[in-house]
Amino acid sequence: MRADLHVHSNASDGTDPPAEVMRRAARAGLDVVALTDHDTVAGHAQARQALPGSLILVPGMELSCRLDGPSRGQPGRGVPRGPSPRGQQSLHLLAYLFDPDDPELAAETRRIRDDRVLRARAMVDRLVGLGVPITWDDVAAIAGAAVVGRPHIARAMAASGAIASPAQAFTPDWIADGGRAYVGRYALDPVRAIALVRSAGGVAVLAHPRADRALLVDDTQIADLAAAGLAGVEVFHPDQPESEQASLLGLTRDLGLVATGGSDDHGSLTGHRIGSHTAAAGAYESLISQATGAKPVHGG
Numbered sequence: 221m222r223a224d225l226h227v228h229s230n231a232s233d234g235t236d237p238p239a240e241v242m243r244r245a246a247r248a249g250l251d252v253v254a255l256t257d258h259d260t261v262a263g264h265a266q267a268r269q270a271l272p273g274s275l276i277l278v279p280g281m282e283l284s285c286r287l288d289g290p291s292r293g294q295p296g297r298g299v300p301r302g303p304s305p306r307g308q309q310s311l312h313l314l315a316y317l318f319d320p321d322d323p324e325l326a327a328e329t330r331r332i333r334d335d336r337v338l339r340a341r342a343m344v345d346r347l348v349g350l351g352v353p354i355t356w357d358d359v360a361a362i363a364g365a366a367v368v369g370r371p372h373i374a375r376a377m378a379a380s381g382a383i384a385s386p387a388q389a390f391t392p393d394w395i396a397d398g399g400r401a402y403v404g405r406y407a408l409d410p411v412r413a414i415a416l417v418r419s420a421g422g423v424a425v426l427a428h429p430r431a432d433r434a435l436l437v438d439d440t441q442i443a444d445l446a447a448a449g450l451a452g453v454e455v456f457h458p459d460q461p462e463s464e465q466a467s468l469l470g471l472t473r474d475l476g477l478v479a480t481g482g483s484d485d486h487g488s489l490t491g492h493r494i495g496s497h498t499a500a501a502g503a504y505e506s507l508i509s510q511a512t513g514a515k516p517v518h519g520g
């Protein structure tokens with residue numbers, strides 16, 4: 221059995237529609253494919269409809285997490301969090317076979333998707349807290365139909381007289397990366413994300429923990445996530461060197477976790493090719509045996 225448990229469609233940042241991803245999965249000789257778009261299940265319905273008879277679809281999602289938890293403080297509570305000493309340690313969590321209608325999980329993924337607006341609003345709140353006389357309406361009016369971002373906030377700041385020109389907003393005093401009013405992208409605390417996935421009947425797998433040199437998830441951190449209910453680790457991934465795959469495989473054995481694999485195919489966006497990396501049949505079976513929120517979909 222060949223199971224690629226990590227592919228993207230144009231429901232997130234892949235280039236192919238879900239139906240085409242399913243056809244490519246079948247052409248690549250896969251038996252099982254998991255559609256794991258970033259923070260959305262929007263591609264599942266089309267993938268289901270287009271599923272070739274030879275293929276099993278595992279409905280999934282790749283959740284955006286941050287190891288230090290959301291960087292955004294609650295308005296009026298606590299001190300704005302600066303950049304952590306390790307930087308923003310992004311982490312991706314693959315979720316499989318959860319109930320797609322689970323209200324809490326759906327609300328969190330919607331929040332991640334809506335983040336650009338939330339993030340801009342949070343920066344405005346921080347600026348107001350720092351005495352800058354702007355409002356959200358000022359910023360929204362400047363942005364118009366565009367997706368709101370820091371340049372619009374900078375223009376509102378200049379229009380208010382708080383700074384002489386928009387460029388002056390991009391300093392540590394204001395909204396430069398790590399600045400006093402800077403707010404990072406919203407992401408879930410992974411321990412919370414694991415709990416959300418589990419309470420929606422799904423299973424959570426840590427995606428590519430050694431794929432990016434700058435964002436390594438170390439053994440202790442993985443052990444902590446295992447204690448929080450993580451089901452598995454994506455061991456076989458095109459961006460993880462073989463030496464790392466070997467050490468992760470040992471770690472999953474020590475921790476009693478499932479060792480999974482996937483290509484992280486994004487269509488023509490990256491060089492990753494569907495079916496290039498796969499999970500063993502036993503890994504696939506172990507995951508589905510732990511899930512209660514949804515069942516794999518058989519084609520044909």
Ligand SMILES: [Zn+2]
Nearest residue numbers: 282312427428
């Ligand atoms: Zn990822």
Ligand SMILES: [Zn+2]
Nearest residue numbers: 226228282484
């Ligand atoms: Zn991915």
